Amino acid sequence: MIRLLTVLFAIAFFTLLITQLVSDKGRRSLVLALRSLWLHKLRAMLSVLGIIIGTLSVITLMAFGEGSMHDALEDIKRQGATNIIIRSVKPPDDSSTTRRTRIANYGLTYADYERFLTVNSIVRRVPMRIFPQEIRNLERKHNGRVVATLPEYVDVNTIDLACGRFLNEDDDRYMLNVVVLGSKVADRLFPFGDPLGQSVRLDKYFYKVIGVLRDRMPTGAAGGTSSQSAEDFNNDVYIPLHTCKVRYGERIFIRQPGSFSGEQVELSQVTLTVADMDQVRPTGAVIRDLLERFHQKGNDWAVTVPLDRLEEAERAKDRFTRLLAVIASISLLVGGIGIMNIMLATVTERTREIGIRRALGAKRRDITMQFLIEAVVQTSVGGMIGVVFGLGCVFLIPPLAQWLFQAHLPAQVNVDSIFYSVLVSIGVGVVFGLYPAWKASRLDPIEALRHE
Amino acid sequence: MGAKPLPIARVIGLVKNYYLESVVVRALRGVTLNFDEGDFVALMGPSGSGKSTLLNLVGCLDRPTEGSYFLGEEDVAHLSDDQLSEVRSRYLGFIFQSYNLLAQYTVVENIEVPLLYQGCKLTAETRARCVRLANLVGLADRLDHRPMQLSGGQQQRVAIARALVNDPHVILADEPTGNLDSRTSDEIMQLLTDLNRAGKTIIMVTHENDIAAWARRVVRMRDGQVETDTRTEARPGGLPVPESSPAIQASLGMPSP
Ligand SMILES: Nc1ncnc2c1ncn2[C@@H]1O[C@H](COP(=O)(O)OP(=O)(O)OP(=O)(O)O)[C@@H](O)[C@H]1O
Ligand SMILES: [Mg+2]
Numbered sequence: 001m002i003r004l005l006t007v008l009f010a011i012a013f014f015t016l017l018i019t020q021l022v023s024d025k026g027r028r029s030l031v032l033a034l035r036s037l038w039l040h041k042l043r044a045m046l047s048v049l050g051i052i053i054g055t056l057s058v059i060t061l062m063a064f065g066e067g068s069m070h071d072a073l074e075d076i077k078r079q080g081a082t083n084i085i086i087r088s089v090k091p092p093d094d095s096s097t098t099r100r101t102r103i104a105n106y107g108l109t110y111a112d113y114e115r116f117l118t119v120n121s122i123v124r125r126v127p128m129r130i131f132p133q134e135i136r137n138l139e140r141k142h143n144g145r146v147v148a149t150l151p152e153y154v155d156v157n158t159i160d161l162a163c164g165r166f167l168n169e170d171d172d173r174y175m176l177n178v179v180v181l182g183s184k185v186a187d188r189l190f191p192f193g194d195p196l197g198q199s200v201r202l203d204k205y206f207y208k209v210i211g212v213l214r215d216r217m218p219t220g221a222a223g224g225t226s227s228q229s230a231e232d233f234n235n236d237v238y239i240p241l242h243t244c245k246v247r248y249g250e251r252i253f254i255r256q257p258g259s260f261s262g263e264q265v266e267l268s269q270v271t272l273t274v275a276d277m278d279q280v281r282p283t284g285a286v287i288r289d290l291l292e293r294f295h296q297k298g299n300d301w302a303v304t305v306p307l308d309r310l311e312e313a314e315r316a317k318d319r320f321t322r323l324l325a326v327i328a329s330i331s332l333l334v335g336g337i338g339i340m341n342i343m344l345a346t347v348t349e350r351t352r353e354i355g356i357r358r359a360l361g362a363k364r365r366d367i368t369m370q371f372l373i374e375a376v377v378q379t380s381v382g383g384m385i386g387v388v389f390g391l392g393c394v395f396l397i398p399p400l401a402q403w404l405f406q407a408h409l410p411a412q413v414n415v416d417s418i419f420y421s422v423l424v425s426i427g428v429g430v431v432f433g434l435y436p437a438w439k440a441s442r443l444d445p446i447e448a449l450r451h452e
Numbered sequence: 453m454g455a456k457p458l459p460i461a462r463v464i465g466l467v468k469n470y471y472l473e474s475v476v477v478r479a480l481r482g483v484t485l486n487f488d489e490g491d492f493v494a495l496m497g498p499s500g501s502g503k504s505t506l507l508n509l510v511g512c513l514d515r516p517t518e519g520s521y522f523l524g525e526e527d528v529a530h531l532s533d534d535q536l537s538e539v540r541s542r543y544l545g546f547i548f549q550s551y552n553l554l555a556q557y558t559v560v561e562n563i564e565v566p567l568l569y570q571g572c573k574l575t576a577e578t579r580a581r582c583v584r585l586a587n588l589v590g591l592a593d594r595l596d597h598r599p600m601q602l603s604g605g606q607q608q609r610v611a612i613a614r615a616l617v618n619d620p621h622v623i624l625a626d627e628p629t630g631n632l633d634s635r636t637s638d639e640i641m642q643l644l645t646d647l648n649r650a651g652k653t654i655i656m657v658t659h660e661n662d663i664a665a666w667a668r669r670v671v672r673m674r675d676g677q678v679e680t681d682t683r684t685e686a687r688p689g690g691l692p693v694p695e696s697s698p699a700i701q702a703s704l705g706m707p708s709p
Contacts, residue, residue, distance in 0.1 A: 036556065365534075
């Protein structure tokens, strides 16, 4: 609706502009407007300050809104828009069993994993066991994480191989001791050589390196308000799930260093893929129901639907847009009044000129157009200056924020916003220039000629 | 002599009142005058006698309270504002006491202004015409100067060139030499006389007898009425119309559209 209106307005304006520019009269007015603008640079600058600030803030805020939206979208894409992620979560430390045994027994089970099969919108299930593990190569060691999973892992996560290959069916079926290294692990353990074909030690066993990944972007951090904290994948090593079961047993036992307590988990995470986008949220609800039914003793699981982040991002963008509307309209109002003020002063100042032009044959309409063109030239130049400064802010603020406060401020220039803000500045020129221009045209030629 | 040619401008019983809060100023109280083609009229009279008021009415800058005004065949006394603008841009040229050039424009651009408001396209041809006119008034080497860079006499010459550019029926001048010294005044008057000899109709307001002496006809006004209307012979040595210089004739011709 708004888009349609602005487009209509733009068309009307440009036809007007073209009819004006076709006549030499209009072109002269335009040149004169530019000349007098150049002559009174400071004055013009001050009078369109409101418009400069208005467009500047619109461009900048739109860019930040767009940037966080874009970040969220990218993040969702990385996590998979049709995925549902279920994690094992350590419940709050008040259950009596924990205190007695000092071993927390919680999380997703193989039984849960089988149960997900009953939900028929699910097309893929990828279980994962994730636990901290020291990874060694001779005397080098690195504290990373083991991710034991199926070859389908590549279908639910965007990963990039630097060399070699990822796990395959045979690795899993024959329970081979093979491993794919995350980029940081590879860097640490094999700083000088090619890790492919070498072996690394996990716990008591040696595993042959069959692939190395490129750097992976962490997910879940952007947008801030998400329930999970950022996951850094570059410390991970990947082994087949079955290999893990035989090497580490049915349950993963995690010792807390320096204490007698520990944790036992069967599966750390299951990522489900749903056939189609519309099914994601209903399926998420079904999964939650299912888990609630079978995990009566506590909240030892969490369901994340990446698509929910979209809503969050949209809300954030809405907030930005509302703020923007308020700031923009205030500053444009101020800018418009500034223009009207300066144009009224100009008309008084140039009363004699108006008289001369009238005597030489200018019609009222000619005078109106002349001053209107002048107002529009000022506001549109103001708008363009605002756009330039705004773009400057968009390109300067994120690196500055990163450098000064280590804050991640995503910004992305919105081309529409540039177009609209220039258009709106022109509109402000027309609306607020109309009254002074009309006033100029109503002057009596003789009175105007007599004016000193 | 043959039949008298139709007057180019006629005012009949022209009355102009200004209505102030309590009083009515009767600036013109029934003025009837004929202006022939090729006339060179000096309007004289004491201050406040209504010379400027009359000139403004003849110049279509204002409308009379009563009476009629024919410009050629057409009654222009009661035209609308826009129509008056049209008449001014087509048939009239103005020369003011204070030159009234547009400060932001160069000499040529100033001369072009009336053409703009006529709706002309500015072409190489119109530009050439403006340059010819600048040449005629002796400013060929000042085309790109601004009014601020010119002397009063030079500015008035630009104004004269501007008044000529639309090939007007009548040129109206309100004290054209009022701000100039006597030598420059004479130069300007010589220019106007040359134009008149080339066939231009000129109506000029002046206070000075010396200046009025250049004209062919002197109309004296008092209290908003015509007191005397005397035809003087043109200045000694003045040439009749057909013998004016071909250069001036050529400069004045409108380019064919
Ligand atoms: N806009 C106006 N409002 C009221 N009165 C006016 C106005 N213009 C002119 N008058 C009055 O009309 C009368 C004639 O004025 P006009 O300007 O025609 O005189 P003038 O003959 O040109 O005088 P001067 O030689 O001083 O220029 C004067 O009494 C003047 O006060
Ligand atoms: Mg006067």
